[in-house]
Every structure is written in C-alpha cells, then in structure tokens.
Amino acid sequence: MGKSRLEAFSDGVIAILITIMVLEMKVPHGEDLHALLPIIPVFLSYVLSFIYLGIYWNNHHHMLHTCKKITSPILWANLHLLFWLSLIPFTTGWMGENHFASAPAALYGVVLLMAAIAYWLLQLLIIASQGPDSLLKQAIGKDWKGKLSPILYALAIPLAFWWQWASLGLYILVALMWLIPDRRIERALNTNGT
Amino acid sequence: MGKSRLEAFSDGVIAILITIMVLEMKVPHGEDLHALLPIIPVFLSYVLSFIYLGIYWNNHHHMLHTCKKITSPILWANLHLLFWLSLIPFTTGWMGENHFASAPAALYGVVLLMAAIAYWLLQLLIIASQGPDSLLKQAIGKDWKGKLSPILYALAIPLAFWWQWASLGLYILVALMWLIPDRRIERALNTNGT
Amino acid sequence: MGKSRLEAFSDGVIAILITIMVLEMKVPHGEDLHALLPIIPVFLSYVLSFIYLGIYWNNHHHMLHTCKKITSPILWANLHLLFWLSLIPFTTGWMGENHFASAPAALYGVVLLMAAIAYWLLQLLIIASQGPDSLLKQAIGKDWKGKLSPILYALAIPLAFWWQWASLGLYILVALMWLIPDRRIERALNTNGT
C-alpha cells in the first residue's frame, strides 16, 4: 500500500542528488587543459559521492523489496534518510573545493555517519513491521557491514583533524566494502521463493 | 484514470523542490569549521522547510489514496498547490540568508498560508468529486489541523514585524502538529476495507 | 509498448523545468520588503510560464491517453517538444530580469511558437499512427485552439518590438484560452467507452 510511491519518491530524490552534485563542478573559465587542474579534487570527491549514493540507492532498493506495508514511521524514517543524503552534495562540494582539507573531510564523515544511522533506523522499523519471521532480518543476518560502517565513519571524523588522508582512505574502504555485491537479500528472497 | 501520472508528477516536483533547497546552502569558501557559522541559519531554515515539504508529500499521498477519479479542476488545483510549494525554496533561502529577519519570516508565512489554502481547495474538490459518501470527508472528520494551521500562519505573518521569533515558533508548532502521524485517513481506509 | 516510460520521462522533464524556473528568482540581498521589488517582474513571468508548462503537461497527458503504440518518430517528436519547453526557463528569466523589454518578450514568443509547432507535429504523428478511425482525431475535432495559438504567437513576436505589452497580452490570452478545461478528449474517451 503506497510502496511504489515511496520508492518512486526516494528514487527521484536520489536521482536529483546524484546529478545536482555535478553542478558543484563549475565550468572553468580557461580554455586549455590546465584550466581543468583545480577541478580534479572536486571531480574525485564527486566520484566518491556518486558511488556512495549509488550504494544507498542499490541497498534501499533491496531493502524495500522485502517490505510489504508502509507505515507512517517508515515514511518518516525514509524522509530522515533522504535528509542526510541531501547534504552529501554540500559536503562533497566543500571537500572538493578545499582539496580534502581537515574540517571538510570530517564533515563529510559526519554526514555519512548520520546517513548510516538513518539507514539503520529505517531497517529497524521495517523489520519491526514485518513481525518475528521478518524476511529482511533473515536477509541481513548479522549485518556486519551495517555495524562496521558507522564505527569506521566515527573513527574517520576525529582522524581527519590529525591526518585527513587516513579518513579519506576509510571512506573509500567502506565504499569498496559495500560495492562487493550484497547477495544476502537476493539469496534470502530466492530461498523463500518470493 | 490518470491518477498515477498525477501522483508521479507531484512527487517529481516535491522531490525536486526538497533537493533544490540544498543549492541555497552555498559551499563556503573557507576550509575551517568557522566557515560553516554563517550557514547555520540557512541550514536551520532548510531543516524546517524539508519537514514542511515532507508533511505535504505525506498528506498529499494519503489524500490522493482516497481519490478515484481525476477531473480537470482537480488537476489544476493540484498544480496550484505545487505552485505555492515551489516558492518555498525561495522564501527559505531569503529567511536563512537574512538570519530570520522580519520581512523574510513574514513572507515565509505568506507562502505557507497560500499553500495551506491551496491544499484545502484541492481537498474540497476531491471531496466534491466523491459525492455524499466521500471517503476523504469521513477520513478528515472535523479537520481541526487543516483549519487551525492557516489561522496560525495568518497570526504569524503580522507578528513577524513585531517579534519574528514568535512567528518562527508558530511555524515550528504547526510542523510538529502535523508530524504527529495523521492516522485518520489510514483508519478510515481500514474501516472501509479499501 | 513503452508508453508509460515515455509519459514518466516527459513528466520528469516538465516537473524539473517547472521547478528550475524558480532558481531564476535569485534570493535578494536586502532583508526588507523593498528588496523584493526588483523580483516582481521575474515572479510574474514565472507565474505565466508555470501556467504554460501546466497547460502543456495537462494536454500532453490527455493526448498520450489516446495513444496506444509508441513508434520511433513519436519518441523523437516528443523529445523535440521537450526541447522547446526546456528553453522556457531561459526565456522566462531573460524576460523577467529585463522587465518585459521588447527583445526578450519577442524571444519568449518564438519559443512558445516553436513549442506549439512541436506539439502539433507530435499530435499529427499520433493521429497517423492510429489509422483512419483515430480517437485523438475525433477528440480534437477542428482543433481551433491548436490552430489559433501559433497564429497569435506569430503575431505577438513582431508586435513586441513595437509595443511589448500587446505581445504579453496575447500570451496571457492564449494561456487563458487553454486554461478553460479542454473537455474534448475526455468527452471522446467517454463516448467511445475507453
């Protein structure tokens, strides 16, 4: 009941966020290749955020697949997740324009951490709405990725003020960890013949 | 007939509005945390408007759920609502950049008032199209929230020129009032077994 | 075959255009009501263009309703229409920022004329694809609105260099002409019991 509209709205917001980030890559004024040099860090942070938003879209897609009934708390938990994701273009732009300086790198982690918490809350609410034999609960199993990611973000935030490249390394590590396809939900769905 | 396209279009517009507002939060030029200070009021007004747009999307979603036939007047009443909602990023940006000054706070209320009136008009047209045993009419009941909100906005507008924080308090109050999940429509739908 | 995706894509583009126009209304720097004065012409041209895009969305919605098969030429004729519509935010912004000066008012008409021609081409292709007993052909009948609009735009364009307010009056006239709900297609659909 209303699930398809929730999916469509979330997809719309994520699709807009993923493309709005490109607007932070301001067209340079020079006409030779050197004019592109200052844009390289902006481009690299765009690539990282594109991958993060792609991961969120992908996982969101799988998670909602298991969900049958949308309740009011689920609706708001979903909007809460979209809120934190909507700040990614801002933190991406700030980090890129300041060539991965400490404060922007830390703020980038804060938003990732909040998004991870929002995702975890949404997951909790969907599991609760599905009752004791929740398909999503079986699918995520121990959910070590979901538990490890916020810990790594929380480590990366203070680390940024000491050595920001280590933070950045952690952000890339978490992204790679999730890029490895998460077959758990697909497997659970196949097992249950849904 | 055509309802899904009306929903998809409205969702598209609201999804874009909710994300376009982030563009008003211009990436700061400094690279330390102090550079974020002037953005705080912009951020806070973004949070408030995000919640308002979320409430509109949520209520719109429930209202259209009860609607079976889209007529031309409903189409235009819906566009009229989207028009006022489309001005929210503008008033949000003006209010945030001027640190909640009087005139911007008043204009913020004017747009909220017009959106509330547009929503009420749309509701009226849907009820009229549903005939005497309108499911929506039963669902909203006395509709005290829908009646109280425009009154509070209308109070907040002149108040802003005297003490703008009181207006802001009213805007937050109305948002909280709506955030409490509106189970009326869900209940009516369940009762009628739809 | 693929109609829903064509509709969704068109809706997406029109939804984005209608909201992107608001970005042309730059947040003013002053914090009192006088700061809003220079924005009034931008706002008024936004209102006009919002109504025009609403009309196009509405009519496009009805036209595609009668269409059963999407061919390659229909796809491209649709993109051609979206191309001209995509220029409306640009001409709206230029007209608004220059307080309805002659050249911007003329260009506004040129884009409206091209969009009207593109719409007419799309209509022609859909009718052709439907064969001799085309539902759309019956629905539009003599199509006097569709024939009169481009003539009025073509008149308004040179007129703008002589007296731009007359052109503007014509643009408003055409919009009002279409705002009167176009029940022809709805009627034809009901008659044919589709």
Place this chain on the structure above:
Amino acid sequence: MGKSRLEAFSDGVIAILITIMVLEMKVPHGEDLHALLPIIPVFLSYVLSFIYLGIYWNNHHHMLHTCKKITSPILWANLHLLFWLSLIPFTTGWMGENHFASAPAALYGVVLLMAAIAYWLLQLLIIASQGPDSLLKQAIGKDWKGKLSPILYALAIPLAFWWQWASLGLYILVALMWLIPDRRIERALNTNGT
C-alpha cells in the same frame, strides 16, 4: 525483478541531465538581441548534447526492453553509464563557453567515448545474463553502429587539438548515424512475438 525501478531511476537521471544543461545557458544581462550573440555557441552545444542524451535514453529504453532480470552487475554497469552521462552538462558548458576551443572539444569526445564504452559494457552484461539465445544479441546483430561510434570518438579526440571543427563534425556524424531509427530491436521483438 526490479526492472521498472531501474528504468525509472535511469529516466530520472537522464531527464535531470537534459534539463540541467539549460542552466549553463546563463540569462544574458543586456536586453537587446545582441546580448544573445555570445550564447549562440552555448546553445548549439546544448542542442548537440540534448540529441545525444535523447539517443541514449531511446537506446537504453530499447535495450532494457529485452532484459528480464536485473542482476547486481547490471545495476552497477547502469550506474557507470549514468556517471559518464552525468558529465555531459559539464563538458557541454565548457565547450560552449569557449566557442568550441580545442581542449574542451577533446574532453567532450572523451566523455562521449567513456559513455559509449559504458553502454557497450552494460549491453554485454545483459546479453550474458540472457544466455545463449539472447534476444538482445539477435537484435543488435553485428552492432556496427555500436562498434563504429567509439572508433570515431577516439579519432575525434586527438583531432580536436589539430582542427577542432573536424572533431565536431565527427560528433555530429555519430549523432546523425544514431538518429536514423534503430529498428533492429523493434524488429527482433516483433519477430519473436514478444
């Protein structure tokens, strides 16, 4: 499984990209027709990119039509394609603002080349997922267009530093080559009675 959401997301991103490009056409400050002159190259590069994105949307639409099951690699190959397409507004703006200078014209080709490779990868993965009697494989046949396009882009990139108008001619040639409707997939679908 999930195909409609993949289509909707891709359509959303392409619809946003196609309209975001218009934002690169900054509203000129003058109010006479001469003020439009510097915008002409931006407009022309917008037209070219609009056609390219239209072609990608069209072909993507046909390709996914043959696809029944969305796997994780297909999801990511699709996001990879969207990534390169998302850079088109940037390269379009740079090329237009610098009146088709050498470096921007070359970069425009680089992004087109990468998008073509991403499209080819996605096609490969869909064919692989469909097994030996892949409908898509039959549909594309020898796929001479898909093979010729990247070769022409790869030629156009170095050529831009020598004579950029030749590169531009090649980009237009490839676009025209694809504009000729690709009936192969439609034909294969009809033959197989799908």
